[in-house]
Amino acid sequence: MIVLIILLIVKSLLFILEAIGIFKLAKKKEIKLPVLCFVPFITPYYLGLVAEKKKNLKVWLIILFFLTLLTTAVLAVFGFISANEIIQNAKICIVSDTKMTLDMFSSAIYPIIFYFVSLFAAISYKILRLAAFWKIVSKENPKKTGLYMILSAVLYPLMPIFILINS
Secondary structure (H helix, E strand, C coil): CHHHHHHHHHHHHHHHHHHHHHHHHHHHCCCCCHHHHHCCCCHHHHHHHHHCCCCCHHHHHHHHHHHHHHHHHHHHHHHHHHHHHHHHHHHHHHHHCCCCCHHHHHHHHHHHHHHHHHHHHHHHHHHHHHHHHHHHHHHHCHHHHHHHHHHHHHCHHHHHHHHHHCC
């Protein structure tokens, strides 16, 4: 429980640092209502907006952000339902002294499918965030673009700090 609380605090701090960096960049680029970048569900849109105003990067960032959230939630629901069904089948097999058959695990198909869909959405979202970050850094600090891209790809959770540094 303590580990979860620490992770929540660290994630919150990283979000605030990223939002401050995006806010500063949005003010510098005179984007309307830059304070909205402090709203967690709007931050990806503002990241794309700061990276490039006229392209669809901001739209794809917000779509993939919500797709990742949705598929993760569906994965969790189907995972709990599947686990419950498999446990019930196991109890029946124990009581009747029989072996579990492969069809008793068929409920695991949906969680497996949603796992891969969620994984694809999350990886796509991360790649687009890195692309947006690359566009920001190449404009703001062109000499250190390579260094920041390598660091943010390897140390992805620290990307909000790199955004703040380059704002």
